[in-house]
Amino acid sequence: MNDMRTMDNAVTNETKITARDVNVHYGTTHAIKGVDVDIADRTVTAFIGPSGCGKSTFLRCLNRMNDTIPGALVTGEIKIDEADIYDPRVDPVQLRAKVGMVFQKPNPFPKSIYDNVAYGPKIHGLAKNKAELDEIVEKALRRGAIWDEVKDRLHAPGTGLSGGQQQRLCIARAVATEPEILLMDEPCSALDPIATAQVEELIDELRQNFSVVIVTHSMQQAARVSQRTAFFHLGNLVEYGETGKIFTNPEDSRTESYISGRIG
Amino acid sequence: MTDIPTDTGSPAERPAPKGGSLLVTDARTKRRNRAETRFKSYGIAALAVGVAFLVALLWAILSNGLTAFTQTYVQLDVPLLEEKLDKDGDRDPAKIAKVSTFGYKPLIEAALVDLVAREGLDTDIEDKALTKILSDAAAADIRDRVLATPDLIGQTVSFEVLASSRVDGYLKGRVSRESLARDKNLDAAHLDLVDALREAGAIEKRFNWAFITGADASDSRPEQAGIGVAMLGSLFMMLVVLILSLPIGVAASIYLEEFAPQNRLTDLIEVNISNLAAVPSIVFGILGLAVFIQFMHLPQSAPLVGGLVLTLMTLPTIIISTRAALKSVPPSIRNAALGVGASKMQAVTHHVLPLAMPGILTGTILGLAQALGETAPLLLIGMVGYIATNYPDGVAEGFLSPNSAMPAQIYEWAKRADPAFYERAWGGIIVLLVFLLAMNLIAVLLRRRFERRW
Numbered sequence: 024m025n026d027m028r029t030m031d032n033a034v035t036n037e038t039k040i041t042a043r044d045v046n047v048h049y050g051t052t053h054a055i056k057g058v059d060v061d062i063a064d065r066t067v068t069a070f071i072g073p074s075g076c077g078k079s080t081f082l083r084c085l086n087r088m089n090d091t092i093p094g095a096l097v098t099g100e101i102k103i104d105e106a107d108i109y110d111p112r113v114d115p116v117q118l119r120a121k122v123g124m125v126f127q128k129p130n131p132f133p134k135s136i137y138d139n140v141a142y143g144p145k146i147h148g149l150a151k152n153k154a155e156l157d158e159i160v161e162k163a164l165r166r167g168a169i170w171d172e173v174k175d176r177l178h179a180p181g182t183g184l185s186g187g188q189q190q191r192l193c194i195a196r197a198v199a200t201e202p203e204i205l206l207m208d209e210p211c212s213a214l215d216p217i218a219t220a221q222v223e224e225l226i227d228e229l230r231q232n233f234s235v236v237i238v239t240h241s242m243q244q245a246a247r248v249s250q251r252t253a254f255f256h257l258g259n260l261v262e263y264g265e266t267g268k269i270f271t272n273p274e275d276s277r278t279e280s281y282i283s284g285r286i287g
Numbered sequence: 288m289t290d291i292p293t294d295t296g297s298p299a300e301r302p303a304p305k306g307g308s309l310l311v312t313d314a315r316t317k318r319r320n321r322a323e324t325r326f327k328s329y330g331i332a333a334l335a336v337g338v339a340f341l342v343a344l345l346w347a348i349l350s351n352g353l354t355a356f357t358q359t360y361v362q363l364d365v366p367l368l369e370e371k372l373d374k375d376g377d378r379d380p381a382k383i384a385k386v387s388t389f390g391y392k393p394l395i396e397a398a399l400v401d402l403v404a405r406e407g408l409d410t411d412i413e414d415k416a417l418t419k420i421l422s423d424a425a426a427a428d429i430r431d432r433v434l435a436t437p438d439l440i441g442q443t444v445s446f447e448v449l450a451s452s453r454v455d456g457y458l459k460g461r462v463s464r465e466s467l468a469r470d471k472n473l474d475a476a477h478l479d480l481v482d483a484l485r486e487a488g489a490i491e492k493r494f495n496w497a498f499i500t501g502a503d504a505s506d507s508r509p510e511q512a513g514i515g516v517a518m519l520g521s522l523f524m525m526l527v528v529l530i531l532s533l534p535i536g537v538a539a540s541i542y543l544e545e546f547a548p549q550n551r552l553t554d555l556i557e558v559n560i561s562n563l564a565a566v567p568s569i570v571f572g573i574l575g576l577a578v579f580i581q582f583m584h585l586p587q588s589a590p591l592v593g594g595l596v597l598t599l600m601t602l603p604t605i606i607i608s609t610r611a612a613l614k615s616v617p618p619s620i621r622n623a624a625l626g627v628g629a630s631k632m633q634a635v636t637h638h639v640l641p642l643a644m645p646g647i648l649t650g651t652i653l654g655l656a657q658a659l660g661e662t663a664p665l666l667l668i669g670m671v672g673y674i675a676t677n678y679p680d681g682v683a684e685g686f687l688s689p690n691s692a693m694p695a696q697i698y699e700w701a702k703r704a705d706p707a708f709y710e711r712a713w714g715g716i717i718v719l720l721v722f723l724l725a726m727n728l729i730a731v732l733l734r735r736r737f738e739r740r741w
Contacts, residue, residue: 091625093549120628130619132638142637143627193623200627 039064039204039234040085045099047080047089054080056258057099062251064203067226067235069249069266071242073281076255078238082206085236086122087115103204120147123197123233127209129189131181131196136173139181139192140164143200159199166232167195168225187218191225198229205229207237211244223248242282246270254278348716354459355714358495358510359450361421361484365398365429366443378437388426392418395425395448403480406487410480420477422449424504424511450490452510452707454481458492461706498714503675503696509707512700514715516675520590520690521659521722523679527594527686528601528658533651535598536605543606544613545635564603571600572664580668588669588689596668597658604657608650612643645737652730656723662694671695693719 040062047055055077062068070078080089087108089095101108108118120143131139140160143149150156160177164170169191173184181192190210197205207226211219226248229235239245245252246266253263254275262269262278273279307313312320369376371394372386399417403410410417425448432446433439449455453473456462464475484490501513547553575596579585585592616639624634665671675691691699697715700708 086626088622088625091621116628116630119625124622124626126619126622126626128619130617130623132620132623133642142624142629146627146629146633146637196623196627 037064038062039103040236041100041102042081042084043100043102045081045084045097045101047077047084047098048096049092050094054258055084058260060253060260060263062234062236064234065230065232066251067230067237067249068251068253069245070236070238070253070255071240071245071281072255072261074240077258078253078255079208081255082208082236082238085204085206086119086124088119088124090115120200121202122204122206123200123202125190125193125197125205125207125210128213129186129193131184131189131192133180133182135178136164136181136184136192137177140196140199143196147200149200163195163199164192166198166229167191168221168228169195185218187214187221190214190218190222194222194225194229198233203234205233205235207235209238209240212240219244242270254281256281348713348720351710352713352715352717354461355498355710355717356495357459357492358497359455359458359490359492360447361399361450362445362489362491363395363398363402363421363425363448364443364445365394367429367433367440368394369441372433372440373437378440380434380437383437383440384434386430388430391426391430395421395429402484402489406484406489408480408483408487410476412474412476412480416474416477417480419473420451420454420481422451422508422510424449424508449510450481452508452705453477454490455492455510456707457481458485458490459710461710498711499718502677503691503699505674505676506703506705509703509705509711512708512711514693514696514711514718516678517691517693517696517715518718519679519685520593520670520675520695521692523590523685523690524594524597524692525655525659527591528597528655529651531594531598532601532605532654536602536651537609537647539602540606540609540613541635541640544610545631545639560603560606564607567663568600568661569663569667571596572667574599575664576667586687586689588673588691589687590670590690590692591686592668593665593670593692594686596664597661600661600664601654601658604654605647605651608653609643609647612646612650613639615646616642645734648733649730652726652733656726659722659726660694660719662698665692665695671698674699693722 038061040060042058042060042062045055045058046053058081070082072078083089084097084101085103085108087097089097097109099109103118103122106113132142134142137160140163141150141156144156144159150159161170161174164173169188172188173179173192181189184192190213194205194207194210210226211222214222223244226235226237230250237245237248249266251264252266252269254261254269254273254277256277262273262275264274269278270282273282371390373379373383375382396414396418399421400414403417425446428448429446432444450458451473453462453467453470454477457478458481462473464478467473467475467478481490497511498513499518500515501511502516503513504511543553543557575592579592579595580587585595620638620642621634624638625631629637662671670690670692673689673691673695675696679685679688679690693715697712697719700712700715
């Protein structure tokens with residue numbers, strides 16, 4: 024724990040996501056048990072915890088990706104900008120344009136780099152013509168910190184990039200639709216240390232424009248990139264607070280055991 | 288690396304390795320190796336049996352069927368006498384058409400007698416019996432040519448007419464002088480004449496386009512029979528199958544695989560689709576007879592009905608292969624599309640379907656190939672036994688007028704008495720196999736072509 028540069032990074036931004044008494048059941052499994060959490064805007068919030076603790080499940084509640092899993096039942100209230108996203112009037116497709124997602128394994132479409140990024144803006148009608156679309160694609164790729172590497176081969180297949188480049192392409196694809204929140208489900212677990220460092224640097228930059236929620240297995244990563252950290256254990260949100268505090272002076276004994284390596 | 292022994296004394300001083308030296312194979316390992324060798328040899332033996340069957344099959348097909356692709360023709364200079372064919376001399380097509388093939392027979396006979404005389408050949412055969420070396424179809428062929436171009440009347444025109452099937456069989460080695468002993472159609476004397484005419488170049492064997500493009504002929508004229516009309520029947524059937532089964536099959540599979548809730552009803556449907564794929568095709572045939580012909584009163588023997596029945600039979604195959612293709616698209620692609628805010632339908636049509644396409648097309652083509660070779664259901668809707676002697680008049684008639692199909696035509700030939708039809712049946716099998724191989728090749732190429740994008 025020698026990298027504590029985020030320690031003195033005070034969180035002052037207003038709340039973007041409010042979750043109250045969220046429960047998730049998969050069939051008979053009670054995966055998330057009464058989670059209450061407030062996630063701030065323009066902040067990186069990390070979810071940490073041992074495998075199977077429910078951190079990814081909770082993340083997937085935030086853009087209703089759990090809807091696609093048969094047998095998943097979400098109860099409770101999750102509000103984004105004061106709107107309950109589980110309200111029957113909310114169309115999950117519209118929600119997901121607002122809440123982008125980056126997955127554990129880089130999953131570019133087997134199409135060109137350009138088409139990968141342009142797909143979201145196209146289906147949401149964000150560009151009126153080709154020139155505008157080109158502009159959006161370039162902006163997204165710049166935000167994904169991959170523009171310089173791919174600008175000469177935009178029409179090469181996205182699947183031909185290296186793992187780290189693919190993941191940054193996926194991030195660029197997610198930001199291309201101008202979401203307000205970016206969910207990242209262990210975005211670096213399939214990457215080598217150098218690619219991980221690049222993606223982490225990128226996450227720090229994305230904080231300027233988005234509310235980033237990242238699920239990670241690596242406590243060091245949480246400490247490096249996030250301002251706030253939530254520790255999940257067995258479906259419960261055990262402790263939530265400023266990253267510096269969680270890692271140096273946790274209140275709960277379970278948090279302390281986990282970050283010191285005794286459980287997990 | 289501090290645990291490397293520094294003692295380099297002779298090996299004898301070291302304690303013997305626990306399991307014996309690695310340089311000596313122990314009995315247990317030897318036994319396992321022997322078992323593995325045996326197992327591999329069983330596999331090779333099984334493969335050899337399979338290859339032997341295949342070679343035997345191909346040899347039988349080719350040796351019996353290739354002769355159907357050549358046919359014996361006689362070069363005849365026929366005097367198209369005006370007084371016989373067009374008494375008034377005004378070339379009125381209606382009047383020329385009144386002269387039946389009987390009117391042409393004496394002309395052909397005269398031409399043949401003239402040919403024998405011109406070549407200086409000596410024969411005991413009566414003039415009238417000479418024409419037995421020619422096909423019954425010869426007069427009809429010449430008449431068709433004259434009707435098409437009446438200006439030929441009055442001239443002596445050189446025609447290539449079909450030899451009779453016995454003469455054809457003699458040139459192909461099927462008929463011998465001994466086998467003709469009890470045959471009323473041809474005598475050994477005829478064969479002597481055929482040999483002489485062949486020397487003179489008036490009789491020769493040539494490639495038989497008529498077999499590939501032509502129509503079926505009646506029982507007495509095997510030399511004229513071709514598979515072309517049945518091929519058209521098969522083509523129209525396949526069009527019906529493709530047009531119906533591809534969209535229905537793909538739509539059903541997409542719904543079941545991507546949208547349908549998992550419950551008892553969908554489970555039941557899935558089980559039944561798998562069961563339908565195993566239902567014998569003749570069951571579909573009798574269903575087609577009951578529903579399409581007896582209840583809906585669609586025409587008998589029509590490619591439309593054949594296509595409908597084969598669609599029923601092909602649908603389960605297409606649905607199963609399409610679902611397998613959809614399943615093989617990784618879920619991460621669906622997640623990626625949903626994650627950027629695509630609707631489920633957009634995820635399917637923009638991403639999943641294009642990736643599943645090679646699998647779907649391969650399944651469809653293999654289903655079509657299966658349908659192309661299917662005979663049993665056609666038995667029941669009357670496409671077997673229909674003598675496909677006429678080309679359909681147009682596209683609509685192609686679907687609705689009675690026709691045969693390639694496998695039905697082969698079956699029809701195989702059950703006829705004249706051994707000359709036997710060769711046609713094998714030849715028909717070659718044509719059918721060429722189509723099936725071509726379709727499988729297309730399936731392989733499609734798969735290769737699209738899989739590169741992965």
